[in-house]
Amino acid sequence: MKSLLDWIDHRTGIRSLTREALFENIPGGSRWRYVWGSTLTFTIFIQFVTGVFLWMGYSASSGDAWESVNYIQNEMTGGWLLRGIHHWTAQLMPVLLLLHLMQVVIDGAYKAPREVNYWFGVLLLLLVLALSLTGYLLPWDQKGFWATRVATNLMNLVPFVGPEMQKLVVGGTEYGHHTLTRFFALHAGVLPGLLVLLIVGHIYLFRRHGITPAEPVIKRDAYFWPDQVFKDTVACLAVMVAVLAVVISVPGAHLGSPADPSEPFSAARPDWYFLFLFQFLKLPFFAGDKEVWGAIYIPGIAVGFICLMPFIGRWKLGHVFNIGIIFVFLGGAGALTYLAKQEDVAGPNSAMYLRGVLGDTRDARRVTALAKARGIESTALSLLKDDPKTQGARLFAQHCASCHRYDGHDGLAVELASAVTLDELENRIGIMTRFFSGDAVHPDWLARKSGTQNPWQTVQSILDAETDGKFDVIASIELQEKQSAPDLKGFATEQWISDLLDPHQYISSRYFGGTTHKDGDMYKKFLNRKVSKYDAEQRNMLESIAVALSAQAKLPGQAVTDQVDAERIRKGIQYLEDDIGCIDCHAFGEPDPDADGPDLTGYGSRQWIVDFVKNPEHEKFYPDNNDRMPAFGVKKILTDKEIGLIADWLRGDYFKLPVDAQGH
Amino acid sequence: MDNQEENQVEPSGPGVDESVGQAEEPMAPAEPDTPEAAGERRGFIKFFCAFIGTFISVVPFGAGIWAYLDPLAKREGGVGDGFIKVTTLDAIPTDGTPAKFAVVADKVDAWNRFTNVSIGAVYLRLVDGVPKALHTICPHLGCFVDYRQGKNDFFCPCHNSNFKLDGSLAKGVSPRAMDVLQIEVRNKTEVWVKFQNFQPGHSHAVSIS
Numbered sequence: 001m002k003s004l005l006d007w008i009d010h011r012t013g014i015r016s017l018t019r020e021a022l023f024e025n026i027p028g029g030s031r032w033r034y035v036w037g038s039t040l041t042f043t044i045f046i047q048f049v050t051g052v053f054l055w056m057g058y059s060a061s062s063g064d065a066w067e068s069v070n071y072i073q074n075e076m077t078g079g080w081l082l083r084g085i086h087h088w089t090a091q092l093m094p095v096l097l098l099l100h101l102m103q104v105v106i107d108g109a110y111k112a113p114r115e116v117n118y119w120f121g122v123l124l125l126l127l128v129l130a131l132s133l134t135g136y137l138l139p140w141d142q143k144g145f146w147a148t149r150v151a152t153n154l155m156n157l158v159p160f161v162g163p164e165m166q167k168l169v170v171g172g173t174e175y176g177h178h179t180l181t182r183f184f185a186l187h188a189g190v191l192p193g194l195l196v197l198l199i200v201g202h203i204y205l206f207r208r209h210g211i212t213p214a215e216p217v218i219k220r221d222a223y224f225w226p227d228q229v230f231k232d233t234v235a236c237l238a239v240m241v242a243v244l245a246v247v248i249s250v251p252g253a254h255l256g257s258p259a260d261p262s263e264p265f266s267a268a269r270p271d272w273y274f275l276f277l278f279q280f281l282k283l284p285f286f287a288g289d290k291e292v293w294g295a296i297y298i299p300g301i302a303v304g305f306i307c308l309m310p311f312i313g314r315w316k317l318g319h320v321f322n323i324g325i326i327f328v329f330l331g332g333a334g335a336l337t338y339l340a341k342q343e344d345v346a347g348p349n350s351a352m353y354l355r356g357v358l359g360d361t362r363d364a365r366r367v368t369a370l371a372k373a374r375g376i377e378s379t380a381l382s383l384l385k386d387d388p389k390t391q392g393a394r395l396f397a398q399h400c401a402s403c404h405r406y407d408g409h410d411g412l413a414v415e416l417a418s419a420v421t422l423d424e425l426e427n428r429i430g431i432m433t434r435f436f437s438g439d440a441v442h443p444d445w446l447a448r449k450s451g452t453q454n455p456w457q458t459v460q461s462i463l464d465a466e467t468d469g470k471f472d473v474i475a476s477i478e479l480q481e482k483q484s485a486p487d488l489k490g491f492a493t494e495q496w497i498s499d500l501l502d503p504h505q506y507i508s509s510r511y512f513g514g515t516t517h518k519d520g521d522m523y524k525k526f527l528n529r530k531v532s533k534y535d536a537e538q539r540n541m542l543e544s545i546a547v548a549l550s551a552q553a554k555l556p557g558q559a560v561t562d563q564v565d566a567e568r569i570r571k572g573i574q575y576l577e578d579d580i581g582c583i584d585c586h587a588f589g590e591p592d593p594d595a596d597g598p599d600l601t602g603y604g605s606r607q608w609i610v611d612f613v614k615n616p617e618h619e620k621f622y623p624d625n626n627d628r629m630p631a632f633g634v635k636k637i638l639t640d641k642e643i644g645l646i647a648d649w650l651r652g653d654y655f656k657l658p659v660d661a662q663g664h
Numbered sequence: 665m666d667n668q669e670e671n672q673v674e675p676s677g678p679g680v681d682e683s684v685g686q687a688e689e690p691m692a693p694a695e696p697d698t699p700e701a702a703g704e705r706r707g708f709i710k711f712f713c714a715f716i717g718t719f720i721s722v723v724p725f726g727a728g729i730w731a732y733l734d735p736l737a738k739r740e741g742g743v744g745d746g747f748i749k750v751t752t753l754d755a756i757p758t759d760g761t762p763a764k765f766a767v768v769a770d771k772v773d774a775w776n777r778f779t780n781v782s783i784g785a786v787y788l789r790l791v792d793g794v795p796k797a798l799h800t801i802c803p804h805l806g807c808f809v810d811y812r813q814g815k816n817d818f819f820c821p822c823h824n825s826n827f828k829l830d831g832s833l834a835k836g837v838s839p840r841a842m843d844v845l846q847i848e849v850r851n852k853t854e855v856w857v858k859f860q861n862f863q864p865g866h867s868h869a870v871s872i873s
């Protein structure tokens with residue numbers, strides 16, 4: 001062993017190198033405040049190692065980036081750990097950078113002859129921020145996509161060459177393959193290369209000039225080894241442990257839903273350390289053509305000022321001034337960051353922001369599960385776009401929810417964990433919860449007593465009413481338009497039809513209370529005149545009809561009961577045709593041009609819903625008594641595929657995760 | 665000049681620096697450690713730094729290597745009995761010359777799952793009306809073996825291995841004959857081949873799984 005070392009040493013001089021490194025003098029001895037540089041070097045080392053390994057799984061194209069990151073995170077053994085370390089170390093770096101910068105300024109380590117080294121440090125800081133910015137886009141999720149667009153659009157403001165610069169960085173006018181290839185080359189090639197050069201220079205110059213002691217120097221000088229090495233090692237260990245703790249508890253790092261230029265994303269935000277700049281731009285002062293000041297000139301001046309500090313610091317007062325300015329910057333950035341966060345979780349648009357976050361998480365889970373179960377034939381985004389559960393609900397919210405409802409909301413509400421007591425609900429709207437917890441509830445969102453069909457109320461009004469209980473909560477605000485057409489949750493299920501046939505329910509807002517049908521023959525001549533006077537036996541027949549009619553829909557969720565109830569269904573059809581005589585007004589089994597009411601053949605089946613949505617005025621449905629519903633297919637408002645997605649969503653006919661299957 | 669240089673202590677070499685044990689304390693009237701205590705403390709620090717330093721440096725590599733080894737952890741199971749419908753009997757030349765047919769199947773490629781894409785090709789040929797299948801991949805090092813019309817034989821253009829029509833090695837460096845694939849005729853005319861890939865370079869065909 002020793003002779004091997006001798007051999008190596010003889011040829012490389014490694015021993016004197018290590019000795020030089022370890023027996024570097026530290027005036028005033030080792031100190032904890034000197035550890036930040038070492039922790040930064042260590043985090044950069046972590047990023048390089050994990051980055052290169054991530055590279056082995058990452059694919060920089062707009063059709064593959066999300067897919068490959070998802071694969072790393074959710075399919076590869078240990079991929080979550082790898083990605084998690086890279087992600088969370090990047091989150092920690094701005095903190096370390098800041099601490100390092102503050103130590104340097106406060107201790108006056110930027111003063112002559114160390115100006116150049118100080119500038120290297122400032123450049124390093126900017127480089128690491130650039131790495132974070134470029135890395136943020138690489139997963140190609142909604143968050144990175146929309147937030148990075150904001151960043152590159154700001155380049156437009158650069159005087160004279162802005163638009164050209166933007167085009168070059170983006171690789172065209174639109175975000176796409178070349179945006180990723182370019183960002184990735186920057187992220188994994190150009191910027192790390194520069195980083196290495198600067199670090200070598202930085203450490204070389206640092207060694208050349210030695211450490212600047214923190215005043216007052218009360219201790220004796222000491223070598224780097226062993227005490228400072230010990231402190232540095234402990235600090236690096238703390239960094240590694242902190243990162244690992246977060247990575248393991250998450251586990252990994254969050255991946256949003258795939259980038260979609262056609263879906264709004266109300267939670268587009270840069271990573272937290274850029275929030276102050278983001279918030280800065282919201283100041284009214286920078287409105288209109290003054291934006292360039294907030295985006296470019298003022299930050300540029302600030303960086304310029306930081307670079308000039310060594311000269312200002314030559315005077316004793318100048319040094320104090322520098323320290324003051326650093327704290328002013330820090331205070332300002334801190335305040336802006338807080339304001340940005342506070343506006344997001346409690347400002348006037350916070351209900352939208354928080355719902356955006358929740359919706360994205362839901363979609364991300366969904367697409368990850370679909371990718372796992374089915375594989376991705378083209379892109380992950382197309383999995384979502386072809387998924388009735390996701391896309392059907394979106395289409396419903398856009399085209400149907402102005403009149404209809406889905407369980408009282410527009411179809412897009414995100415279900416939250418129920419609140420077991422009023423107190424819990426109260427706690428969950430608290431500012432602290434909203435800042436830090438995914439369980440947060442916005443006061444404008446809706447809630448109702450658990451297990452009831454009650455109309456949703458805003459959480460605030462429930463809190464005001466102070467009636468205790470268990471509450472269901474959804475992330476959805478009250479819709480502008482009042483409900484004026486049936487609530488389609490559970491459409492054509494036994495329960496839904498059975499409730500429909502209840503005279504009170506029929507004219508309630510849940511069904512036809514908001515439509516002209518409440519004055520139609522179905523209510524007047526049948527439900528009100530006859531059903532309301534039914535005896536127990538007749539009511540039982542009506543129930544059987546509900547079961548039989550519901551079987552026409554062939555709902556996937558009722559496949560088993562439809563089989564078990566075969567006998568009852570047979571009877572129900574008999575009642576429908578003879579005893580109760582629905583066919584006096586409805587066609588059933590065969591077309592009936594004289595029927596007033598909609599055709600009940602295949603009622604609630606995919607075909608029936610598709611035909612109906614295409615054209616409610618078709619003679620099978622409401623040829624002369626259609627109430628407002630547009631002919632979505634005939635007027636080409638929706639394509640056949642879109643109508644199919646809505647139908648499948650309403651029928652619950654889509655890929656079910658094991659959890660879904662239990663829950664709903 | 666650098667003011668630090670003035671109060672710089674001369675390095676006295678490892679193990680001789682008696683002051684560092686006390687570096688935490690104000691230096692003025694300090695009791696120096698006994699040499700044994702200083703040595704022990706230093707030994708501990710040395711051990712601690714080496715151990716922890718190694719540990720934290722290995723973590724990112726460990727995560728990376730764990731993820732890198734992912735392919736070894738994955739075994740892609742075939743579907744059904746492994747037979748794939750390739751063509752119909754009528755499509756194979758009746759004169760006994762071989763013809764190349766693409767093998768089309770579903771394919772999982774990392775995060776993608778493709779349906780009905782080419783996953784390889786086979787040579788089919790009729791011997792007394794019975795179809796025979798040969799893999800198109802050379803058992804030497806995996807080039808695509810050509811059928812030479814003029815000479816009516818198989819020839820691998822990479823290292824000039826030469827195979828007879830039945831796949832046996834005529835001459836060349838290939839360690840074995842072309843790989844024979846199991847073949848079945850189903851529903852009278854459908855030609856099904858059990859398509860699989862074999863490790864190149866061995867004298868016996870070993871299936872790649």
Ligand code: HEM
Nearest residue numbers: 047048051052054055058090131132135136138139188192
């Ligand atoms: C100081 C250095 C670095 C910083 C601050 C940094 C930061 C980031 C960030 C914030 C992300 C997004 C992570 C996410 O949320 O998914 C990312 C992704 C990525 N980085 Fe880095 N990075 C650094 C160095 C490197 C290097 C040197 C490489 C490769 C040589 C690299 C390769 C990658 C790859 C392949 C991704 C995409 C995978 C993913 O998003 O998980 N990084 N980086």
Ligand code: FES
Nearest residue numbers: 802804805820823
């Ligand atoms: S690969 Fe065919 S002869 Fe070498």
